[in-house]
Amino acid sequence: MTVIYLYMQMPGSLEVRTIGRLSVENNVGEFVYNPAHVEAGGWVPDASRYPLRTQPYERITKNRGIPGFIRDAAPDGWGERLVAREHGDQKDAIGFILRSPNHDRTGNLMAGAGRKPPTGIGQAGLGKITQLDAFIQFADGVQGGFPHNTDKATKATLQQRSSLGGARPKCTLMNENRLLLAKPRDRYDTYDVPALEHACMTFAASKGMNVAQVQLHRGRVNTLLVERFDRSPAGDGHFYRVPMLSGLTLLDSDWNNQMSWAQEWHYGLLADEMSRRGVPHCDLQELFKRICFNILVGNDDDHPKNVAVLFLNGSWRLSPMYDVLPTTEGAAPSSLAMGIGSFGKELSRRNLLSQVGHYGLSHAQAESIIDEVAGWEAELTAHYRRYLQPAELDQALVAIGADKLRT
Numbered sequence: 151m152t153v154i155y156l157y158m159q160m161p162g163s164l165e166v167r168t169i170g171r172l173s174v175e176n177n178v179g180e181f182v183y184n185p186a187h188v189e190a191g192g193w194v195p196d197a198s199r200y201p202l203r204t205q206p207y208e209r210i211t212k213n214r215g216i217p218g219f220i221r222d223a224a225p226d227g228w229g230e231r232l233v234a235r236e237h238g239d240q241k242d243a244i245g246f247i248l249r250s251p252n253h254d255r256t257g258n259l260m261a262g263a264g265r266k267p268p269t270g271i272g273q274a275g276l277g278k279i280t281q282l283d284a285f286i287q288f289a290d291g292v293q294g295g296f297p298h299n300t301d302k303a304t305k306a307t308l309q310q311r312s313s314l315g316g317a318r319p320k321c322t323l324m325n326e327n328r329l330l331l332a333k334p335r336d337r338y339d340t341y342d343v344p345a346l347e348h349a350c351m352t353f354a355a356s357k358g359m360n361v362a363q364v365q366l367h368r369g370r371v372n373t374l375l376v377e378r379f380d381r382s383p384a385g386d387g388h389f390y391r392v393p394m395l396s397g398l399t400l401l402d403s404d405w406n407n408q409m410s411w412a413q414e415w416h417y418g419l420l421a422d423e424m425s426r427r428g429v430p431h432c433d434l435q436e437l438f439k440r441i442c443f444n445i446l447v448g449n450d451d452d453h454p455k456n457v458a459v460l461f462l463n464g465s466w467r468l469s470p471m472y473d474v475l476p477t478t479e480g481a482a483p484s485s486l487a488m489g490i491g492s493f494g495k496e497l498s499r500r501n502l503l504s505q506v507g508h509y510g511l512s513h514a515q516a517e518s519i520i521d522e523v524a525g526w527e528a529e530l531t532a533h534y535r536r537y538l539q540p541a542e543l544d545q546a547l548v549a550i551g552a553d554k555l556r557t
Contacts, residue, residue: 253274402414449477
């Protein structure tokens with residue numbers, strides 16, 4: 151059995167408390183809140199599925215025994231690869247959490263082996279933007295190790311295991327009072343993925359959508375720099391951690407059980423879970439517009455880890471859009487990763503209009519949003535032509551699915 155303690159930086163504060171203990175054996179977990187946190191009536195990340203109580207939550211089997219709100223702070227594909235590289239394959243998911251550093255975890259949770267959080271936990275260890283080239287070299291040669299002249303401090307800084315960004319190489323770096331997630335082009339990419347994502351995200355921003363701020367660094371390889379929206383500056387080089395729950399956690403879905411995805415991964419269900427947590431109608435309507443935008447640009451990597459809510463000013467809000475780019479399969483996708491309406495994953499106007507009540511929209515309001523996004527096609531094409539090289543431009547143009555919004 152492996153045991154870890156969960157620490158939480160309180161919303162809007164630099165105070166860190168121990169909120170509970172998680173133990174996992176044979177991929178079955180048990181989570182119990184810290185009695186002191188229960189007695190104080192403390193805030194908890196997922197009050198819908200894990201409300202504050204003294205009794206333990208037993209026989210947790212989804213996500214290899216880890217509650218979703220904790221799994222959100224665990225390393226993802228790239229991070230697990232680095233942990234395995236340094237420590238060997240882990241017998242259970244909790245091992246990956248324990249062996250990943252706290253400074254770049256998603257949201258406001260951290261973890262450790264001790265009952266009390268170490269002083270200053272999570273407030274150090276991040277590199278600076280000047281180390282970007284060193285990280286690109288490291289990411290390019292993960293299997294072969296660091297360049298021979300890389301010092302120990304740089305190695306420690308750049309071997310981050312954040313759950314942000316999935317299986318692709320990435321690293322959080324500081325630039326003055328901003329934290330930037332650096333996502334360089336992978337050596338195995340056929341196409342310039344950072345350039346594609348940059349073009350897609352900047353177009354969405356130009357149309358007034360709520361999008362993570364991005365810039366494209368043109369260096370050794372193109373690198374997308376994404377401003378982290380789960381952090382806000384607190385002065386003196388410190389940052390407030392913003393609580394964050396992924397769509398996967400909202401849906402209570404198991405990332406490791408593909409058999410359940412068809413039933414659980416549905417935008418209508420996701421909107422309902424957001425409503426249950428008090429997310430306002432304007433955000434639900436933004437979510438509907440994002441579905442339309444995914445169809446427009448041909449983004450079929452819209453799985454529920456790529457959408458989230460943030461706890462801001464005392465309430466849950468839809469996070470800025472992130473990880474959106476056209477498919478590079480040489481054609482517009484035939485479906486998205488998640489169900490859309492009564493006709494499942496069918497990409498059509500009738501499917502988009504079939505369950506608009508989930509988003510607090512009338513039929514006429516939904517039609518107006520669909521028409522608005524479909525009407526962006528010519529501007530999107532011009533935007534791509536301005537920012538993309540021929541190989542990436544060809545892929546982006548054939549991925550456009552505006553016709554599916556009209557029929």
